[in-house]
Structure formats: structure tokens, C-alpha cells
Amino acid sequence: MPSAWIHSLSKQQAQRLAIELGVSVDGTLDDLPRKLKEKRTSLEPRLPSQLTAKSELAMDAATSVGNVFLNAGIPGQVSYVQAKIRGRVVGDLVRNIPVLPGTDPESVLHFLIRAQEVYDLNLVGDLEFLALLVGRTSGRVTQILGLHLGTSSKWGVVSSEISSTFPPPRIREEFVSKYVLRRFQSPTKYLTQFIMPVVAAARILSYHGSESDLVQRIFQNMHPRVRSYLVFGSKPTTIAELHALASHVAEARAVDAQRQGCENQALAGASQSAGRGSRQVSMAIDETRRVRNRGVVCWDCFGRGHLKRDCPSSVPLPSSNQGNEQDAQQ
Structure with a gap:
């Protein structure tokens, strides 16, 4: 750097x-x-790994217009080391965004949604964030990012220009229906992972409803299993209240998982105890039989400890049917 x-x-x-x-x-x-x-x-x-070559050039352009890296729009007064740590976290998150190879409308929307989720974490300033995104784009999108880097624009302005340039109005209406109005939470996805993409898509696609309408839509599209944790809570009306509910649900699910683990462990212990008890009873019965048979005398070999029917030296006699068959053959 x-x-x-x-x-x-x-x-x-x-x-x-x-x-x-x-x-x-x-x-x-x-x-x-x-x-x-x-x-x-x-x-x-x-400290954090370096930016790509394109990002370094973009950062040079940003600093040339008087934007110091240390205080590049980061909220509050943070130290140099804190700023570097935040930069590394954001850099790792940006590297997880798939590279945008072209200008396919749906690919552009997915790219903007993922970028908006990272930006909403509010860890770095707009210029550094735009510089990091340069390495994840190509073609016309890269040109737009570079142009706004030179003019010190905000991410919201850049996102609006990209989203208004590529998805036509008809496709935008389809995207609003698919990614905002009819996007349902899966049972395996955490509530925060469901809320953030919907809010980002609504912002990028310029959803015309109010914040309370969007919150109501997200609340309705939650999975019924997740809504069961919110039966006794108040219905949210803002995005901040939605995130607070997500934290509440995550904590409740963690408690349920811990409780289920304890119950399974208790059942497994009870099953093992029952198995050990049955084996002990069986061994006791066998020992009792051996003690009881010590004084028994066999009528065949006159040995002790077994009966005539269990005598190991006795030879089984042929049955009556076998004798009849031998007489018939003679």
C-alpha cells in the first residue's frame, strides 16, 4: 500500500x-x-494483505484529491491499527464476492447485493470500499467505479448508476418480485442471512414501498418455524427492529440446540445403564444355574454338574422312523 x-x-x-x-x-x-x-x-x-494492482491505482487516485487513508470516511475516531484490521476484514469479505465478468442483469444484481451487504457493515469508507471492488469487476462496471473514484463519489451514487445502467425497467420489476416481494426464507438459513439480501435488493432496485411495508413483507416471508420464536414479541416496524429480532431468534435457536443435546446425552446414558443392568442380570442367572447344578449326577456317565440330556458323552439313538426305514430296506 x-x-x-x-x-x-x-x-x-x-x-x-x-x-x-x-x-x-x-x-x-x-x-x-x-x-x-x-x-x-x-x-x-x-497487517492486512495488499490490494490488487487495480485497487492500489484507485487508492492513489483517491488520496491525490486529499482523502487520507487513515480517516477515509470511517465512522468515529479509530486508530491506525484498528483501521488496518477493519480493512483486512472488509478485504476478505470482498474477496468472497464472485467476480463480475460481464453485464448480465441478474449477475450485476447479485454482485450489487453482495457488495451492499458488505458496505452495510460500515467498516471502511466509501473510497476504500470502491477501490476494493475494482478488482472484482471488468469492462463497463470497472470504468464506472474508476470514474467515481476520481470524483470522490459515495457508494450509493455508484450503486444507483450501475443498477440503472444495466437492468431494463421491465427486468427490474421482475427482480423486485423475485428478490423482494416473493423471496421466502428457507428453514436452514439464519434470519440475518435472509434479511440482509432482501434489504439490499430493495435498496438497489429502488423499492417504492415504505420501510414499514418492506419490514412487513419480510416478516410475512419468514419461515413458520422461525416465526414461532416471535409469538410473544411485538411485530417489528423498522429494519433495526428486524435485526434485533434476528439476534433474539439466533439466541433462542442456540438454547434449543443445547437443550436437545443435553436430552440426547441423557437418553444415551439411560440406554447404556439399562444395557449394563440387563447384562448383569443375565450373568447372575447363569452363575445361579451353575451353582445349583454342582450337586447334580448324570444317570448316563455318573458325572457331576449336568443332567443325562446334557451329557457330552452320550450318543443319540436312532429314532423309531429310522429303524423302520432300515427294516424296510432289508
Whole structure:
């Protein structure tokens, strides 16, 4: 990552960054940027992986218009290390977005939805986020991203231009029906994983309903098994309340899974105990029989411990039918 932004810091910003990194602030003002660059070089191997070549060029263009990487729109005052950690998290999330090879309307919509989900996490500023997306696109979409990087545009403006350029109005109406109005939650998908794509699609496709209408639609399209956790709760009216319900459902499902695991473990233990008890009873019966038969005398071999019918030395006599067959043959 280029380090020219260090020279753009004010004296107060440079001193604050030096304190955070454990760099001495003694010396002249010209020595401080050099110390910060040396410290940054030593930290770089433990910090996030570098952006792609296209993203680095885009970031250079962003910094050239006065946007410092450290404070590039990130909400609140965060340290250099925190900003780098956030950048790494977002970089990993962006790399999971499939590369957009062309301008197929549905592929563009999927790309925008996944990008919107990452952007809604609010971890990095708009310019860095756009720079990361450059490496996941090609052709006309890359040109749009590069143009807006040069003019310091927001992600919402870029997303609106991309979505209005490629899906025609007729296809947009189909997409609203498919990805917003008639998108149903599967029983295996977590509620948050269901809510975020629908909200992103509604925002990208310019859903004309109000927020409460969208929330009501999402609530109706939840799986009945998930809605059973919300029987005694109040019906949500905002997106924030929807996410709060998602947290409640996730916690309830975790408790149910833990309870089911404990019950299964208890049943398995009871079954093993019953099996051990039956084996002990069987062994006790066999031992009782052996003790009881110790004084028994066989009438065939006059041995002790068994009866005549169990005598190992006795030879079975031919049956009457076998004798009749032998007489008939003679």
C-alpha cells in the first residue's frame, strides 16, 4: 500500500499516530514522517494483505484529491491499527464476492447485493470500499467505479448508476418480485442471512414501498418455524427492529440446540445403564444355574454338574422312523 498519505497528515494527526504506534515524537517535524514510515514498514507483514494492482491505482487516485487513508470516511475516531484490521476484514469479505465478468442483469444484481451487504457493515469508507471492488469487476462496471473514484463519489451514487445502467425497467420489476416481494426464507438459513439480501435488493432496485411495508413483507416471508420464536414479541416496524429480532431468534435457536443435546446425552446414558443392568442380570442367572447344578449326577456317565440330556458323552439313538426305514430296506 502506498505510504504517501503519511506526509499529508497534520502535526497533531502525526503525533497522535506516533503515540498509538509507540513511536517517539522527539526530534524535528521532518523526522516524524520518516519514523512513521519505518514503523509502518515493520508492521506491514502482520497487517492486512495488499490490494490488487487495480485497487492500489484507485487508492492513489483517491488520496491525490486529499482523502487520507487513515480517516477515509470511517465512522468515529479509530486508530491506525484498528483501521488496518477493519480493512483486512472488509478485504476478505470482498474477496468472497464472485467476480463480475460481464453485464448480465441478474449477475450485476447479485454482485450489487453482495457488495451492499458488505458496505452495510460500515467498516471502511466509501473510497476504500470502491477501490476494493475494482478488482472484482471488468469492462463497463470497472470504468464506472474508476470514474467515481476520481470524483470522490459515495457508494450509493455508484450503486444507483450501475443498477440503472444495466437492468431494463421491465427486468427490474421482475427482480423486485423475485428478490423482494416473493423471496421466502428457507428453514436452514439464519434470519440475518435472509434479511440482509432482501434489504439490499430493495435498496438497489429502488423499492417504492415504505420501510414499514418492506419490514412487513419480510416478516410475512419468514419461515413458520422461525416465526414461532416471535409469538410473544411485538411485530417489528423498522429494519433495526428486524435485526434485533434476528439476534433474539439466533439466541433462542442456540438454547434449543443445547437443550436437545443435553436430552440426547441423557437418553444415551439411560440406554447404556439399562444395557449394563440387563447384562448383569443375565450373568447372575447363569452363575445361579451353575451353582445349583454342582450337586447334580448324570444317570448316563455318573458325572457331576449336568443332567443325562446334557451329557457330552452320550450318543443319540436312532429314532423309531429310522429303524423302520432300515427294516424296510432289508
